Amino acid sequence: MSSDVILVIVVATALAFDFTNGFHDTANAIATSVSTRAMSPRFAVLLSAVLNFAGAFISLKVAATVGQGIVESDAVTTTVVFAGLVGAIAWNLATWYFGLPSSSSHALIGGLVGAAFAASGASAIQGDGLVEKVIVPGVVAPILAFTVAGIAILVAYRIVGRLRPGPVNRAYRLGQLVSASMFSLAHGTNDAQKTMGIITLALIAHGDLPSNSFDVPTWVIVSSAAAISLGTYTGGWRIIRTVGSRIIKMDPAQGFSAQGSGAAVILAASHLGYPLSTTHVISGGVMGAGAATRLSAVRWGVAGNIAIAWVLTLPAAALIGAFAYGVSSIFGSGALGPLVVSLSILGVVLAFFGRRVARGQVLTADA
């Protein structure tokens, strides 16, 4: 009975993480398109949500790799997974509140690392895996995207600079429709699978699925796809505003250079087996597209805050994950600990958002 309750809590928490992942990362796909008026905000989130949903059904290969090479597999229990998810959700909500784009995947890894560390000590963490899969891509992605988008916009201005701006802007807006769609499809394929992987791991640990194969049940695929697309449709407008208009004021050519070249960088890297964060790539690309034309075009204060959030993502999510595990374990190894933690978080979130909704201060597409 106790393990049934833990399983239900882990599944619900994983879907909640999937939802926050969707609304947190909406900005990656649509912020530049909304900013350059390539799409209306409502159409942009609808398109992104539909493609995220479709993307979740395309492949299941990433689902089987969640946490692999970073946390020792025997240290991963359902309570560790639960605490890791809490760390990731808390960091996603905190960065959303401050309008800062940060990687949901790095937050999830941070949460799992912290919870596993609290449960089994340092031996549960594979340091080399952390360097290879989180730290190196975290450094490379924004620098590469910054440079590539900068070169791309300079070359683009050289080619189209003497043409009439009307048709050029219209064409770039059309191009953004394609690049935003690619971003959304790739996001749905990649990120929804992480939730599928977590739920499937929990079902295997609970004995509902055989441990010798990794078959994701259909209801897990459908619910994960629905959660991420619902989150995407809800739209993390604070982050959309930061990426779309607070880093630089961009024209359609800059928007396309940041997003189109960003999508190309991500997919080329993915083809080489190097998963880069869409958040790091699009943010770096936007900064590069602005800085290439004029260094002062970039609001470096905002860019600095984003960089600080990236550096803090792993340790902060790890700390929260470890804290969540610690609080859960006070109540023993049963379901009471996760139940207390999840109800406490739900209470805090409802109290906070309930008050804000009552005051009418929640940012929307029209805000």
Next chain:
Amino acid sequence: MSTAAIDWGQLFELVWAGALAGVGVSVAFATLILGGTRAADHRRANRARVASAYIVLAAVAAFAFAGSVVFGVWVIVSK
């Protein structure tokens, strides 16, 4: 943790492949716009041969851009 975990060869490959793909997509799309816009301008000015040359340029750029999109979808699907 150590730098031994870093595969420098793969990292170098990532940098040049990412740069080539990113800049290539942008150049292809900008050339498509150039070809399309100039072709329309020259057709309006009754310069059919120049317009045809720009149409060919736009078609080549469109093919390159469409190819990059198809490759991207293939990467997503085969992931």
